Amino acid sequence: MSITSDLLRGHTDTIILRLLLNRDSYGYEINKYISEKTDGAYELKEATLYSAFRRLEENGSISSYWGDETTGARRRYYSITRQGRAVYEQNKTDWEEAKTILDELIKEG
């Protein structure tokens, strides 16, 4: 069973920022992590992920740099910025509120 990203549309940024709270990471790793963490139930498409990176970098939530891999394919690493942490906190709050609202609206009885 797997859900479409459209059901969590708008929350991709939050997921990425959350992961970057722990440590810098790069696209491929983040994608694998999400897939594995959810047992394949949720998968971000590459285009979605990389366009999220662009958006987040443009609005100052993350910064990026090329890794210095001496072997294998090059990797672009992303760091969460101070501003990104604030955005993450706000997004988390918004998500809690969204959950409450939808649950309230569709609860039965």
Added chain:
Amino acid sequence: MSITSDLLRGHTDTIILRLLLNRDSYGYEINKYISEKTDGAYELKEATLYSAFRRLEENGSISSYWGDETTGARRRYYSITRQGRAVYEQNKTDWEEAKTILDELIKEG
């Protein structure tokens, strides 16, 4: 405090179907109900609501008829169909899964 509909994007149909489970209703009433039930925290824009009606009617989840108001503005009433009930059940399940997944992905510690 209020959230944008984009945070619940894709769940508008579910909200509408849920309300129609109780009884037939019409656009303006549904919109007011949502707004009041959430103390104004969540409001569907008219364009969003009416385009959802179109979508739901096209895919057979609801049917509609003009009310026979003898006074006041005309009202178009909507009924949930048998198929709509099935869609609703599926959407509810999907929402539960989406919640679980996002909570898992952004939980800290």
Added chain:
DNA sequence: TGATATACCTTGACAGACATAGTAACTCGT
């Protein structure tokens, strides 16, 4: 040599939510 995995990027299409505008009938205060 070819398949698979790692790793990133670009382009264009699509769908849902939105802003904005319009139509029309009723209600209420002055």
Added chain:
DNA sequence: ACGAGTTACTATGTCTGTCAAGGTATATCA
């Protein structure tokens, strides 16, 4: 009787996030 506000629905075009589809390049392993 007038204007403002409420009720109630509709149409058009824009924006944004996700996606499908395609591409580049390196390393590993059969």
